[in-house]
Amino acid sequence: MTAMPTNIDGVRWLTIAEAVDFMGCTDGWVRALCRDGKLESRMLGQRLRLVRESSAAHVRDSLSTRANGKRHMAKRPAAKRKKPKK
Numbered sequence: 001m002t003a004m005p006t007n008i009d010g011v012r013w014l015t016i017a018e019a020v021d022f023m024g025c026t027d028g029w030v031r032a033l034c035r036d037g038k039l040e041s042r043m044l045g046q047r048l049r050l051v052r053e054s055s056a057a058h059v060r061d062s063l064s065t066r067a068n069g070k071r072h073m074a075k076r077p078a079a080k081r082k083k084p085k086k
Helices: 016-023 027-035 053-062
Strands: 006-008 011-015 041-044 048-052
Touching: 011 016, 011 053, 016 027, 016 048, 016 053, 027 048, 048 053
Parallel strands: none
Antiparallel strands: 006 011, 011 048, 041 048
């Protein structure tokens, strides 16, 4: 089944699966952002959640990759790590 663009009142909405592909993160993360109110979404019935595309784009642009986001937490640079003894 191919997902079709959903436009409601002239606003483009994405399903959770489409938002995952669009944002490049997991469905659990998208659902958590919706639940916390950081990602504008609306329920359609009891099971279908739609995410506003412009909101998803804004959140996507503010996301960092895991390596970039936690680089400051590294204890020491990789180049200075000691090699294991043989």
